[in-house]
Amino acid sequence: MTGSESRILESKILGNDQIAREIYCMTLEYEGWESEMKPGQFVNLYLNDKSMILPRPVSICEAEKGKLALVYRIVGKGTEALSSYAPGDIIRVSTPLGNGYDVTDIALRLGTDSSKTIVLAAGGLGVPPMLELAKSLRKAIEPNIKLTAVIGFQDEVFLCEELEQYCDSVLVATDNGSKGFHGNVLELMKAEGDPGDYYLACGPKPMLKAVSDYCVEKNIPIQVSLEERMGCGYGACVGCTCRIKEENDEKVPFKLKKVCKDGPVFRGNEVVWDD
Numbered sequence: 141m142t143g144s145e146s147r148i149l150e151s152k153i154l155g156n157d158q159i160a161r162e163i164y165c166m167t168l169e170y171e172g173w174e175s176e177m178k179p180g181q182f183v184n185l186y187l188n189d190k191s192m193i194l195p196r197p198v199s200i201c202e203a204e205k206g207k208l209a210l211v212y213r214i215v216g217k218g219t220e221a222l223s224s225y226a227p228g229d230i231i232r233v234s235t236p237l238g239n240g241y242d243v244t245d246i247a248l249r250l251g252t253d254s255s256k257t258i259v260l261a262a263g264g265l266g267v268p269p270m271l272e273l274a275k276s277l278r279k280a281i282e283p284n285i286k287l288t289a290v291i292g293f294q295d296e297v298f299l300c301e302e303l304e305q306y307c308d309s310v311l312v313a314t315d316n317g318s319k320g321f322h323g324n325v326l327e328l329m330k331a332e333g334d335p336g337d338y339y340l341a342c343g344p345k346p347m348l349k350a351v352s353d354y355c356v357e358k359n360i361p362i363q364v365s366l367e368e369r370m371g372c373g374y375g376a377c378v379g380c381t382c383r384i385k386e387e388n389d390e391k392v393p394f395k396l397k398k399v400c401k402d403g404p405v406f407r408g409n410e411v412v413w414d415d
């Protein structure tokens with residue numbers, strides 16, 4: 141959607157179900173996404189309570205014809221309000237925003253080499269966008285290229301079964317060891333003996349930095365989806381900048397980019413991680 145105006149639609153809520161503790165899946169009636177949407181993009185949800193002016197960005201978890209699924213955690217007033225919306229309610233939602241994962245680059249780099257593996261590395265609320273990403277990769281890549289999801293949670297897990305529909309394996313880590321591997325995503329990746337030839341990551345910044353550093357050290361390509369606090373969500377307020385390394389004439393080592401418009405997905409080796 142870069143370069144084009146964001147549109148705001150009135151969508152009907154089809155479902156808003158709790159799928160884990162404080163985690164909800166909202167399904168929206170959403171026409172006309174097919175030509176616009178890329179995995180890793182997000183929408184902005186405008187709350188019906190007008191005292192909360194700023195929209196809430198939420199990643200696209202799954203898009204089907206005429207329907208959009210979003211998975212969100214209750215963290216504050218806005219997401220608390222969202223959890224109370226019922227099927228039949230109308231909500232204002234922007235068209236998919238930002239740039240998603242570059243699936244073409246993955247397909248080009250891995251070609252038809254069936255010995256290759258793509259790893260989807262995600263933690264917590266970084267897991268939802270992996271579902272639509274896995275689905276898109278299944279369409280875009282050589283069928284024999286392996287797709288492995290390595291996903292981490294604090295304790296309660298969600299979306300594992302959904303990911304299993306598209307991934308060859310779904311490896312789960314929990315911080316407290318209640319399910320799967322006891323530890324974090326990077327520790328699990330290492331325990332599995334470095335399974336990937338291309339990494340796609342989404343999750344908390346420390347996790348993204350750790351996985352990105354690991355890939356850079358091993359010279360493995362990685363795309364990461366960053367999350368910053370957002371104001372407008374479409375490039376007007378400069379509230380969501382991050383630093384991206386860039387060679388330029390002024391010999392400035394990095395450029396400020398907007399996560400909402402230039403991202404949220406960037407190459408891991410280009411992100412300046414240290415604040």
Ligand SMILES: Cc1cc2nc3c(=O)[nH]c(=O)nc-3n(C[C@H](O)[C@H](O)[C@H](O)COP(=O)(O)OP(=O)(O)OC[C@H]3O[C@@H](n4cnc5c(N)ncnc54)[C@H](O)[C@@H]3O)c2cc1C
Pocket residue numbers: 182194195196197198199200211212213214215216217218219220265268269366367368369370371404
């Ligand atoms: C690109 C992107 C994709 C996201 N995808 C998801 C997702 O799929 N599922 C999910 O649960 N959450 C996601 N988030 C985080 C989600 O936007 C925040 O949890 C939510 O905005 C919090 O709103 P609140 O009113 O409950 O919290 P409050 O803390 O009360 O929010 C106050 C203000 O800060 C902003 N804000 C708070 N936390 C964040 C945050 N982490 N990122 C951006 N803005 C924030 C809110 O939009 C609001 O304007 C995403 C954020 C971004 C930037």
Ligand code: FES
Pocket residue numbers: 369370371372373374375376377378379380381398399400401
């Ligand atoms: S949120 Fe306003 S510029 Fe990114």
